[in-house]
Each structure stands twice: as structure tokens, then as C-alpha cells.
Amino acid sequence: MSVGIKDVARVAAVSPATVSRVLAGRAVDPAMRDRVVAAVRETGYRPNLAARRLRSRHSNTIGLIVADIRNPFFTAVARMVEGIAYEHGLRVIFSNTDEDAAKEAMYLQLMQEERVTGVILAPTRHGVDNIAQYQSDFPIVLIDRAASDGACDSVVLDNGAMAARLVAHLHACGHRRITGLFGTATVTGNERCAGYERAMADFGLSAHAVRVPHERAEAERIVTDLLADESRRPGALIVSNGVMLLSVLRAINALGLTIPRDIAITSFDNEPWMEFVGGGLSVIEQPVEEIGRVAVTMLLDRLDHADQVTRRVVLAGRFIARGSAG
Amino acid sequence: MSVGIKDVARVAAVSPATVSRVLAGRAVDPAMRDRVVAAVRETGYRPNLAARRLRSRHSNTIGLIVADIRNPFFTAVARMVEGIAYEHGLRVIFSNTDEDAAKEAMYLQLMQEERVTGVILAPTRHGVDNIAQYQSDFPIVLIDRAASDGACDSVVLDNGAMAARLVAHLHACGHRRITGLFGTATVTGNERCAGYERAMADFGLSAHAVRVPHERAEAERIVTDLLADESRRPGALIVSNGVMLLSVLRAINALGLTIPRDIAITSFDNEPWMEFVGGGLSVIEQPVEEIGRVAVTMLLDRLDHADQVTRRVVLAGRFIARGSAG
DNA sequence: ATAGGCTGAGAGAACGTTTTCTCTACCCGA
DNA sequence: TCGGGTAGAGAAAACGTTCTCTCAGCCTAT
Numbered sequence: 001m002s003v004g005i006k007d008v009a010r011v012a013a014v015s016p017a018t019v020s021r022v023l024a025g026r027a028v029d030p031a032m033r034d035r036v037v038a039a040v041r042e043t044g045y046r047p048n049l050a051a052r053r054l055r056s057r058h059s060n061t062i063g064l065i066v067a068d069i070r071n072p073f074f075t076a077v078a079r080m081v082e083g084i085a086y087e088h089g090l091r092v093i094f095s096n097t098d099e100d101a102a103k104e105a106m107y108l109q110l111m112q113e114e115r116v117t118g119v120i121l122a123p124t125r126h127g128v129d130n131i132a133q134y135q136s137d138f139p140i141v142l143i144d145r146a147a148s149d150g151a152c153d154s155v156v157l158d159n160g161a162m163a164a165r166l167v168a169h170l171h172a173c174g175h176r177r178i179t180g181l182f183g184t185a186t187v188t189g190n191e192r193c194a195g196y197e198r199a200m201a202d203f204g205l206s207a208h209a210v211r212v213p214h215e216r217a218e219a220e221r222i223v224t225d226l227l228a229d230e231s232r233r234p235g236a237l238i239v240s241n242g243v244m245l246l247s248v249l250r251a252i253n254a255l256g257l258t259i260p261r262d263i264a265i266t267s268f269d270n271e272p273w274m275e276f277v278g279g280g281l282s283v284i285e286q287p288v289e290e291i292g293r294v295a296v297t298m299l300l301d302r303l304d305h306a307d308q309v310t311r312r313v314v315l316a317g318r319f320i321a322r323g324s325a326g
Numbered sequence: 327m328s329v330g331i332k333d334v335a336r337v338a339a340v341s342p343a344t345v346s347r348v349l350a351g352r353a354v355d356p357a358m359r360d361r362v363v364a365a366v367r368e369t370g371y372r373p374n375l376a377a378r379r380l381r382s383r384h385s386n387t388i389g390l391i392v393a394d395i396r397n398p399f400f401t402a403v404a405r406m407v408e409g410i411a412y413e414h415g416l417r418v419i420f421s422n423t424d425e426d427a428a429k430e431a432m433y434l435q436l437m438q439e440e441r442v443t444g445v446i447l448a449p450t451r452h453g454v455d456n457i458a459q460y461q462s463d464f465p466i467v468l469i470d471r472a473a474s475d476g477a478c479d480s481v482v483l484d485n486g487a488m489a490a491r492l493v494a495h496l497h498a499c500g501h502r503r504i505t506g507l508f509g510t511a512t513v514t515g516n517e518r519c520a521g522y523e524r525a526m527a528d529f530g531l532s533a534h535a536v537r538v539p540h541e542r543a544e545a546e547r548i549v550t551d552l553l554a555d556e557s558r559r560p561g562a563l564i565v566s567n568g569v570m571l572l573s574v575l576r577a578i579n580a581l582g583l584t585i586p587r588d589i590a591i592t593s594f595d596n597e598p599w600m601e602f603v604g605g606g607l608s609v610i611e612q613p614v615e616e617i618g619r620v621a622v623t624m625l626l627d628r629l630d631h632a633d634q635v636t637r638r639v640v641l642a643g644r645f646i647a648r649g650s651a652g
Numbered sequence: 653a654t655a656g657g658c659t660g661a662g663a664g665a666a667c668g669t670t671t672t673c674t675c676t677a678c679c680c681g682a
Numbered sequence: 683t684c685g686g687g688t689a690g691a692g693a694a695a696a697c698g699t700t701c702t703c704t705c706a707g708c709c710t711a712t
Contacts, residue, residue: 002463004668015692020670027690049439050385051668053376055697075401079422091436094420096405110417113375137328246598253602272572273599276579330698341662346700353660377698381667 003043012039023047053115061091062299063111063119063138065104067127067145068214069096071243073269073286074122077143080292081120088300090117099185099214101126105134112136118299125185139302141295145188146312153302155294155313159188160195162284162317163238166266167199169282170236173325175264176205179226179234181244184211192240192268208234212244219247227255227263235264236325242269249277260326270320280322287315329369338365349373379441387417388625389437389445389464391430393453393471394540395422397569399595399612400448403469406618407446414626416443425511425540427452431460438462444625451511465628467621471514472638479628481620481639485514486521488610488643489564492592493525495608496562499651501590502531505552505560507570510537518566518594534560538570545573553581553589561590562651568595575603586652596646606648613641 009016012035021028022036039045053059064081066074082092093114097104104127111119115137122144123131131140132151139153146154163180170178180196183189193209200207210226212219227233239245245267252259259265259278267274270285294313302308335342338361347354348362365371379385390407392400408418419440423430430453437445441463448470449457457466458477465479472480489506496504506522509515519535526533536552538545553559565571571593578585585591585604593600596611620639628634 005670006668016668017670017692017694018690021690024670029690032691046435046438048380048441048668050376050379050441051697052670053697054374054380054699055668055670057670057697059376069401069405072398075395079395082422096408109372112372115374115376249599249602271599273575273597273603276575276604277599277602331700332698342698343662343664343700344660347661350700355660358661374698377667378700379667380669381698381700383667383700 002048003045005045005047008036008039008043008045011043012036057115059091059115059117060089061093061114061116062296063093063095063107063114063116064121065095065097065107065111065119066122067097067099067104067124068243069098071241071269072271073144073242073288076288077122077292077295080289081296084293084296088296090296097124097127099124108134108136111138118303120295120299125187128187139299139306141299141302143291143295145186147187148312150310150312153298153310153312155291155298155315156188157284157286157291158314158316159191160198162268162319163192163195164199164202165317165319166238166282166284167196167203169319169321170238170264170266170325171203171205173236173264175236175325177235178205178208178238179236180207180209180238180240181212181223181248182209182240183214183244185214189240196238212240212247214243216247219244220251223248223251224254227251227257233263237263237265239265239267242267242271245269245281259324264325266325268317275322278324281324282322283320284317285320286317290315328374329371331371331373334362334365334369334371337369338362383441385417385441385443386415387419387440387442388622389419389421389433389440389442390447391421391423391433391437391445392448393423393425393430393450394569395424397567397595398597399470399568399614402614403448403618403621406615407622410619410622414622416622423450423453425450434460434462437464444629446621446625451513454513465625465632467625467628469617469621471512473513474638476636476638479624479636479638481617481624481641482514483610483612483617484640484642485517486524488594488645489518489521490525490528491643491645492564492608492610493522493529495645495647496564496590496592496651497529497531499562499590501562501651503561504531504534504564505562506533506535506564506566507538507549507574508535508566509540509570511540515566518564522564538566538573540569542573545570546577549574549577550580553577553583559589563589563591565591565593568593568597571595571607585650590651592651594643601648604650607650608648609646610643611646612643616641 005016005019009019014032018032019036022033062085064078068074078094085092095107101124104124118139120141120143128145128147142152142154146156182193197207212222239248257263265278266282268284270283274281274283331342331345335345340358345362348359388411390404394400404420411418421433427450430450444465446467446469454471454473468478468480472482508519523533538548565574583589591604592608594610596609600607600609
């Protein structure tokens with residue numbers, strides 16, 4: 001039988017309510033407090049969080065649901081969110097949907113059942129469209145991918161501007177035949193694609209955007225097709241994220257091409273290994289820490305001001321020039 | 327006010343107990359069952375997990391605590407554990423200690439408070455030594471790093487044999503001056519180091535093992551020192567894990583060396599990008615899926631047979647030969 | 653036909669906390 | 683000195699479920 005608050009109370013010769021007050025740090029006679037603290041130590045008492053949550057009616061827990069844990073960007077964000085939430089005395093329940101709308105719905109349901117304080121969500125394509133009509137008891141902050149309809153608070157990268165930044169870099173390196181590879185499954189892909197096309201137009205270049213599905217084999221096939229024929233091969237590539245980049249590199253490797261001699265590469269997302277490939281990959285690094293911090297802060301803000309108008313925070317990324325653009 | 331089981335009962339004109347039985351899938355009159363199901367749908371009822379856990383006295387939750395979420399090996403394991411646990415109807419609470427013994431102790435405490443069914447733990451150095459005397463109400467399965475004292479169930483890689491496999495490969499490639507880089511902080515590092523030294527001895531070679539701390543700057547300095555002087559430079563390196571490998575590659579890059587011309591590299595852990603560096607890195611791939619599956623299975627087994635003798639499952643890795651050994 | 657067993661439904665206790673309510677004791681000002 | 687206000691302690695209710703216990707009704711076997 002595990003030790004409960006009543007056992008502690010008995011040992012300390014006080015009431016259970018007093019033990020509760022000591023544990024919550026409320027005003028208690030110092031002598032009693034000492035007795036309670038001693039009793040807690042002596043009995044090895046650990047509060048039962050289920051009981052605490054049930055009675056107090058708040059879970060002090062936030063949910064974090066990401067669409068693809070294999071994407072290191074999301075693991076980095078998760079790490080930050082966990083740290084920042086902890087600073088605020090909040091626990092984090094973490095879930096991964098693998099870009100599966102059904103899993104996403106299930107996890108949102110689960111968060112509901114856990115009675116979480118709020119949720120930070122990197123939604124699937126389906127989730128973005130349906131989040132407005134999904135009614136939950138907790139506030140949701142969207143990260144990385146957000147509809148522009150303002151149904152939720154959100155924090156996103158300035159995708160259009162960052163895509164343009166990559167175009168500008170490639171242009172400055174002398175490239176003119178620049179192809180953009182963007183995901184089919186996310187609004188992020190849409191925004192980056194739009195930014196790319198606008199920037200290309202600004203430079204008087206004709207844009208050539210290719211939409212690449214998330215599924216790996218398919219992605220590799222498409223990229224291989226794109227690069228196989230030397231006469232049609234673009235001079236430079238803009239890749240929409242770190243996962244897609246792997247497919248691109250596999251295709252390039254399989255075709256025996258060299259970066260940047262045969263083709264220039266730039267990409268979104270920065271990872272430690274990217275400085276070792278293709279003479280160092282030139283990339284947009286996302287402000288991971290800031291994203292996590294802002295997301296948690298917005299969530300807490302929303303809890304205090306439930307009816308405040310929704311906000312959308314747009315963060316700039318950092319361009320890192322290395323050698324892959326020639 | 328949120329809707330509870332009593333509200334559903336009222337709508338369905340049955341008792342709360344019957345609603346509970348329907349939800350738990352127990353035998354109930356079909357007509358009643360239909361009424362309850364309809365009422366649940368109509369009211370949008372979501373069970374309160376805190377209340378359920380409090381009353382039923384089991385959380386259906388396992389804890390997963392890893393020492394370093396930045397290590398992709400652990401994120402891969404986490405993904406698998408989550409999936410497999412889900413198949414068994416178990417939720418997973420995920421935590422990351424960043425190799426910090428204090429955080430580890432805190433999270434173990436937290437798991438206690440959550441009344442988890444069991445914990446899967448990749449312990450810090452300190453945790454390995456103290457896990458025996460840390461008494462918890464739940465069983466613990468150690469992964470990746472486990473003391474050999476049999477205090478807990480554990481599932482680990484056959485570290486010694488795998489290190490020997492790398493030595494054999496390098497030897498076959500003609501290398502004789504093979505240096506091993508192993509972590510200071512883990513028993514895993516110890517085991518791999520021992521396997522390396524034994525294999526070197528078997529080949530009649532003199533071993534040169536260097537212990538590298540987890541801290542990045544320090545690691546980089548040590549590796550740079552090791553490789554800077556051409557006359558003392560080893561011909562080949564065995565690197566103990568994917569995180570350390572990044573420090574090694576940074577040092578190699580900074581010194582302007584080329585793999586495998588100036589130095590051969592082999593490592594533990596396989597990640598997607600490794601085929602693109604140094605002509606493809608030859609590595610030991612860990613059986614991530616199997617590790618996750620075995621860990622969960624052992625945990626469930628232990629719950630059924632609390633007093634069974636502890637087991638240690640040792641899994642083989644897969645050697646992947648690419649070009650980095652010359 | 654009737655006793656005995658079995659199935660399934662409802663009433664109410666129980667899970668381990670926090671919170672509300674009540675009461676005592678003390679302090680301060682008049 | 684006395685009254686009013688306040689601080690802090692204990693008793694008991696409450697949180698939303700599941701579980702235990704009781705009992706009704708039905709089926710089967712003798």
C-alpha cells in the first residue's frame with residue numbers, strides 16, 4: 001500500500017489539509033511546517049498527481065503534437081518547449097502524428113481527456129484545414145504550419161522572405177536556372193513556393209516549382225527524374241526542408257553528381273551534419289529556441305485572456321552561407 | 327461545465343455504472359449499449375483520465391526517459407517505443423535528461439507521482455550506478471546503457487562484439503594504427519572500449535583508446551589535438567556514437583583533412599546523412615526497432631512476473647560497409 | 653414446479669487529493 | 683476591557699470515475 005497524505009498527516013500529527021497547504025507553499029505555522037516536512041521525508045510520501053488533478057481541476061500540463069518526429073527541426077522545438085514549459089511549472093505530453101490526420105485527431109482527443117491546459121500543434125495538412133471547426137476546451141497554438149485565417153494563435157517562419165533569400169543568394173552566385181522543391185502536404189510548402197516564385201519574378205527569371213510528396217520513395221523518384229537528364233538539369237535547387245533534402249542528396253549521389261560543380265543546393269533547416277556535405281550546405285536556419293519560447297508564451301497569454309484576438313507571430317530565419325551554391 | 331459520466335447516464339436513462347461498463351467494453355444489454363453510445367455521441371462526452379486513473383489505480387502509462395534527445399538514436403527508439411506501447415493500449419510519457427543526473431532523479435520522481443506502470447530508461451552515468459539503490463514502485467527496463475550487476479532488466483547492444491567488428495573491418499582495409507574514441511560518461515563507452523582493446527590485441531596491434539567527454543567543445547579540442555600532428559596521426563578512427571562523430575568531423579574539416587585519404591573513419595550509429603559524408607561512412611547500425619520492442623515487452627513481462635529473475639537481452643548490430651575506411 | 657445458479661443492472665462507497673466552510677485564538681484599536 | 687477583524691487549523695465535502703455489493707430476473711436441471 002502506498003503512502004498517502006493522510007499517513008503523512010498522522011505522522012506529523014496535523015490534519016491532511018495542513019499537509020496539503022505545506023506542500024502548496026501556503027501560510028502555515030513554522031513549527032507545523034517543519035513537522036510536516038519531516039514527516040514527508042520520513043514516510044517517503046509522493047503526491048498522487050491523478051488525485052491532485054482531479055480535485056484541483058487543472059492539470060498543469062500542456063500537449064505538444066508534431067507531425068514528424070524524424071524531422072530534427074521538430075525534435076529541436078520539442079526540446080525547447082519542454083525546457084521552457086518546465087520553467088513555468090508545466091509538464092509536457094508529447095505526441096507524434098507521422099503526418100497522419102487520423103492520429104492527429106486521436107491525439108487531440110487524448111489531450112482533451114487528459115484535460116491539458118493547452119496544446120502546441122504542428123498540424124498535418126488535414127489538421128490545418130480543420131482546426132477551426134475542431135472545438136476543444138483548451139487553446140491551441142499552431143507552430144511551423146498555420147492557416148492564415150486566424151482561427152488560432154500561431155508562430156511561423158517568414159517562409160516567403162526566407163525562400164526569397166535563398167533565391168537572392170543563388171542569383172548572386174550566378175545561377176539563373178533555379179528550381180524549387182516544395183512539399184505538397186503543408187501550407188509551409190505553399191508559402192515557401194510562393195516566396196520563391198515572387199523572388200524569381202523580381203529577378204526576371206522564370207520560376208520552376210516542383211511539388212514533392214512527403215513519401216520518401218516517391219520523392220526520390222521525382223528528384224531523380226528532374227536531375228537525370230543533363231540538358232534539362234537545373235543549375236541550382238532550393239529544397240523546402242531537411243527531410244526532403246535527404247531524398248535530394250540520395251538522388252544526387254545515385255546519379256554520381258557533385259555539389260556544387262554539377263548542381264548547387266540550398267535548403268531550409270540547419271543540422272550539424274550539413275556543414276560536411278557538398279562543401280557545406282547553404283541553408284536557412286530556423287530560430288528554434290525562439291519558436292518554442294514564443295509558442296509557450298502565447299499559450300500562457302491566451303489562458304489569461306481567452307477572448308483576446310488571435311495573433312500570428314512571424315519570425316525571421318538566419319541564412320547561413322556555406323559552399324554549396326558554388 | 328464539462329460533461330461527465332453522470333450526464334451521459336441521465337441522457338441514456340441508465341446508471342453511471344452502466345455507462346462505465348459500456349465504455350470498458352464489458353457485457354451490457356445491447357439495447358442499453360446502443361442508448362449509451364448514442365448518448366456519448368450526443369453529449370460529446372470525453373472521459374476524465376485523471377479520475378479514471380485515480381479510481382482504477384492504474385495509469386496505463388509508461389515513462390520513457392532518455393539521456394540525450396539530440397542523439398537521433400534515442401529519438402528513433404522513442405518513436406518505436408511509442409508505437410509499440412500504443413499497440414498495447416499504453417500511453418507514453420517522454421522525458422529528456424540531457425545527461426544531467428539531477429534531472430534524471432527528478433524525472434524518476436515525477437514518474438513515481440504519475441504512478442506509471444513502468445519506466446524505460448537510458449540512464450546517465452550516475453543513474454547506472456545508482457539505479458539499484460533507487461527504489462521505485464514500478465519496474466524499470468534499462469536500454470542502451472546498463473550495468474552488468476543485474477539490478478534491472480535491460481536491453482543493450484553487443485557493444486564489445488560490434489567494436490571488434492569495426493576493428494576487423496579496418497584491419498581488413500589495411501589499417502594498423504587504429505585509435506578508438508569512447509565516451510567517458512557511459513558504460514556503453516566502457517564496453518565498446520574493452521571490445522576494441524581485445525580485438526586489437528587479437529590482431530597483435532597495440533590499442534590506443536581515447537576517452538572523450540560528452541561536452542562538445544572539449545570533445546572537439548581533444549580530437550583536434552589527436553589529429554593535428556601528421557606524424558602522430560592515427561590511420562583510422564573508431565567513434566563511439568553519432569554525436570561524438572560530429573565533433574570528429576568538425577575537427578577533420580577544420581584541419582582540412584579528407585576521408586578516407588588522410589584518415590579512415592568508422593562509427594557506431596547510422597543516420598541518413600552518413601552515406602553522403604567521407605564517401606559514405608562505414609558504421610554499426612543499431613537495431614532500433616528491436617530495442618524498442620524488446621524493452622516494452624520486457625516491461626510488460628515484468629509486470630506479470632514481478633519476482634522473476636532479471637534478464638539482460640543483448641542484441642547484435644548490423645555492420646554497414648561504405649567507403650570511409652578506404 | 654421449484655430450487656439453485658448465473659447474468660447483468662443500479663446504489664453507493666472508494667480512490668487521494670484540494671477546497672470550502674467553520675471555528676478558535678490572537679491581535680489591535682477604542 | 684471588550685469587540686471586531688484576521689490568520690490559520692481542522693472537518694468534511696467534492697472532484698469524476700470504477701468497483702463492490704446487492705438484488706432482480708431468468709434459465710436450467712432435477
